[in-house]
Amino acid sequence: MSELAEDGTSTSGGEAGVTRGGRRGDLFDPTCATRKLLDRIGTKWTSMVVKVLAAAGELRFTELRGRIPGVSQKMLSTTLQNLVADGLVARRVEHTVPPRVFYRLTPLGDSLEVPLAALREWAERHMPEVDAARADVRRAAES
Amino acid sequence: MSELAEDGTSTSGGEAGVTRGGRRGDLFDPTCATRKLLDRIGTKWTSMVVKVLAAAGELRFTELRGRIPGVSQKMLSTTLQNLVADGLVARRVEHTVPPRVFYRLTPLGDSLEVPLAALREWAERHMPEVDAARADVRRAAES
DNA sequence: CAGCATCCCCCACGATACTG
DNA sequence: CAGTATCGTGGGGGATGCTG
Numbered sequence: 001m002s003e004l005a006e007d008g009t010s011t012s013g014g015e016a017g018v019t020r021g022g023r024r025g026d027l028f029d030p031t032c033a034t035r036k037l038l039d040r041i042g043t044k045w046t047s048m049v050v051k052v053l054a055a056a057g058e059l060r061f062t063e064l065r066g067r068i069p070g071v072s073q074k075m076l077s078t079t080l081q082n083l084v085a086d087g088l089v090a091r092r093v094e095h096t097v098p099p100r101v102f103y104r105l106t107p108l109g110d111s112l113e114v115p116l117a118a119l120r121e122w123a124e125r126h127m128p129e130v131d132a133a134r135a136d137v138r139r140a141a142e143s
Numbered sequence: 144m145s146e147l148a149e150d151g152t153s154t155s156g157g158e159a160g161v162t163r164g165g166r167r168g169d170l171f172d173p174t175c176a177t178r179k180l181l182d183r184i185g186t187k188w189t190s191m192v193v194k195v196l197a198a199a200g201e202l203r204f205t206e207l208r209g210r211i212p213g214v215s216q217k218m219l220s221t222t223l224q225n226l227v228a229d230g231l232v233a234r235r236v237e238h239t240v241p242p243r244v245f246y247r248l249t250p251l252g253d254s255l256e257v258p259l260a261a262l263r264e265w266a267e268r269h270m271p272e273v274d275a276a277r278a279d280v281r282r283a284a285e286s
Numbered sequence: 287c288a289g290c291a292t293c294c295c296c297c298a299c300g301a302t303a304c305t306g
Numbered sequence: 307c308a309g310t311a312t313c314g315t316g317g318g319g320g321a322t323g324c325t326g
Contacts, residue, residue, distance in 0.1 A: 203287085203288090204287075204288055204289085205287070205288080216288085216289075217289085217290085217291095220288080220289055220290080236288095240287095241287040241288080242287060242288065243287075243288090244287080244288060244289095
């Protein structure tokens, strides 16, 4: 297994620093697959959508909304579009009146659910410790 | 980084008072330990720092910088502070001239590395499929 | 060397309104 | 019902300069 796969990116160098005047279509990409993935699942609702779909199998837009408290329809829509574009979620439309749209995980999405579930388990198991550590630091900083 | 200090504890004279703007009804989902975690590791450099520290054991600030292409001093500093505050990274200072500061994973941080590595493996294995799906969608949208 | 302080840009996200 | 279009904002994050 290869580790440290990321190449240099050459952030410093001749061609960087165009940032200030405004640049078009740049690619700042370090080709780090993990970071790209984390950028995706790190967006606020993505992991939750995946989780809910993994648990429920197939859901309609509104059902999804109902199971994800606090999400706006815009963000749910955007999140789903991204997931569909990424090939993680399949979208099925029934052209009735009113229309019904179903979402479910693709096999790829299902395979992502595995490491994601592991992360969830870690979170539920260890986040209390993290919070305790934070509280600790806060107290130390105040005195 | 996300917030986390919703408890006021305004030490009169301190700098609490996050109340500006007044957010109502936050704290929705009970299952969002995961989301909090993803907010953390979803920040641009966190997972990379954890990875590098997991591989190297203990590193100084500059060494860390050298192994994470593209990171700015400010963001590395911020990231490390958060990781230390979260109890995932330990900070050790040698009060010499010039000073030397070492960072290494705590046992807690090490335990996080496990699911994180699983996620990395998924990414390296399946991100090509994700990218292919994206390209596919693009082509479909163009015609 | 390690790291704050400052400025500023960009974009994820929320609220609201409208459509097929 | 299942979205799109538009506007506004907070804060993540890059660049640069200064300090102990």
